[in-house]
Amino acid sequence: MLQRFAGREPVVGRFLDLERSGKLGQSYLFVGPDGSGKELTALEIARLINCADPEACRREAACESCRKALGFQHPDIQWICPAPASLADAEVGELLAAKAEDPFHRPSFAGSSEVLIGDPDRPGPLTIRSVLQFLRLKPFQGRHKVAIVGDAHRLRAGAANAFLKTLEEPPPGALILLLSSLRGAVLPTILSRCQRVAFEPYPREELARLLVDLYDLPPAQAADHALAADGDARRAARSRLTLSRALRAWARGLVADLDAGRLGTAQIAAEMLHKGSVPAELLAEAADGVTRPGVAKELSERRDRAIQLCEQMHLHYSEILGCAARGDGWEPRLPRDAALIADLAGRRTPAGLLRDIDAVEQARREIDQSLNLGLVMAVLFQELSDHVRLDRAAARA
Numbered sequence: 001m002l003q004r005f006a007g008r009e010p011v012v013g014r015f016l017d018l019e020r021s022g023k024l025g026q027s028y029l030f031v032g033p034d035g036s037g038k039e040l041t042a043l044e045i046a047r048l049i050n051c052a053d054p055e056a057c058r059r060e061a062a063c064e065s066c067r068k069a070l071g072f073q074h075p076d077i078q079w080i081c082p083a084p085a086s087l088a089d090a091e092v093g094e095l096l097a098a099k100a101e102d103p104f105h106r107p108s109f110a111g112s113s114e115v116l117i118g119d120p121d122r123p124g125p126l127t128i129r130s131v132l133q134f135l136r137l138k139p140f141q142g143r144h145k146v147a148i149v150g151d152a153h154r155l156r157a158g159a160a161n162a163f164l165k166t167l168e169e170p171p172p173g174a175l176i177l178l179l180s181s182l183r184g185a186v187l188p189t190i191l192s193r194c195q196r197v198a199f200e201p202y203p204r205e206e207l208a209r210l211l212v213d214l215y216d217l218p219p220a221q222a223a224d225h226a227l228a229a230d231g232d233a234r235r236a237a238r239s240r241l242t243l244s245r246a247l248r249a250w251a252r253g254l255v256a257d258l259d260a261g262r263l264g265t266a267q268i269a270a271e272m273l274h275k276g277s278v279p280a281e282l283l284a285e286a287a288d289g290v291t292r293p294g295v296a297k298e299l300s301e302r303r304d305r306a307i308q309l310c311e312q313m314h315l316h317y318s319e320i321l322g323c324a325a326r327g328d329g330w331e332p333r334l335p336r337d338a339a340l341i342a343d344l345a346g347r348r349t350p351a352g353l354l355r356d357i358d359a360v361e362q363a364r365r366e367i368d369q370s371l372n373l374g375l376v377m378a379v380l381f382q383e384l385s386d387h388v389r390l391d392r393a394a395a396r397a
């Protein structure tokens, strides 16, 4: 659970000061490149100016209002972004849940949609007309109604016109925060009605600190991500996520190879880990076409990679064991791999799986002790392959 939105602190501080001194404006446009923290800053301002216990909640959410804000469920905070008109309510619910889990989450449709105006009688949840309805009501729980509109350059004339009067003269206590990475594409009628706040890309050290803060990364690793992301916090966060996904995919492949008796493939993997390289198709998957240089560098940190791969294999074997032991009561922790795991669980014995887990733990310890990486992994894969054969022999006997 999030404790706060990692907004840009100087901007957040400035807004809180303005609010305290009664000088807060009502319509702002945050302008700056992708990943410069506009959205997290807006969300953090919305949370803190509605907070019920600012002393307790300055760094970590403690009050109910803050917890609702972080969960994208606050009745006085509305966030919208460009969306296709066909979006169902359930999909909006999923989107808000995904944002609550990872505020860097950006739905894939945002890049190709407009900010919708919405039907006059029944505006959908991600529309300008829903924002207007929302702002018209008095604050329900907090002090301010805050509307956050992402990608304001994707407001076309129709939606913008519906919005202009409210932007110019918002209801008392309302705060409207528009966000845009393309100032030149924001309609002049909108620009002229907002105070502008400029966002710069994150300085490298600040971004590294943010990554340590958010994801508990070791400082050296955070510094590498920060360097590769070029000041873009969203990209840095994504490269970290795609990296663990790629390693998980590699671990899944190895577990399946070993089960199928393809020891040779696993030995090639040991060799690659030793040399600090990775399979090209995984690099492509991890990079997602966005962060290839950063991910490549990250994956080349040999020992870290091998340890993370061991952790992912450990997770897989634990899941197979869990599935074998609990049968129908099993709740998969790796839903994407559930079919493979259930399949393997049907062919292995709990004793064999426990031996697998021991072997992976042993290899992990040896990597920590700086033993020869390639050799440790080769021995591990040989042992895992032997365990499979022992189980098969036991099944035949």
Ligand SMILES: [Zn+2]
Pocket (backbone or CB within 6 Å): 051, 052, 053, 054, 057, 061, 062, 063, 064, 065, 066, 067
């Ligand atoms: Zn609070």
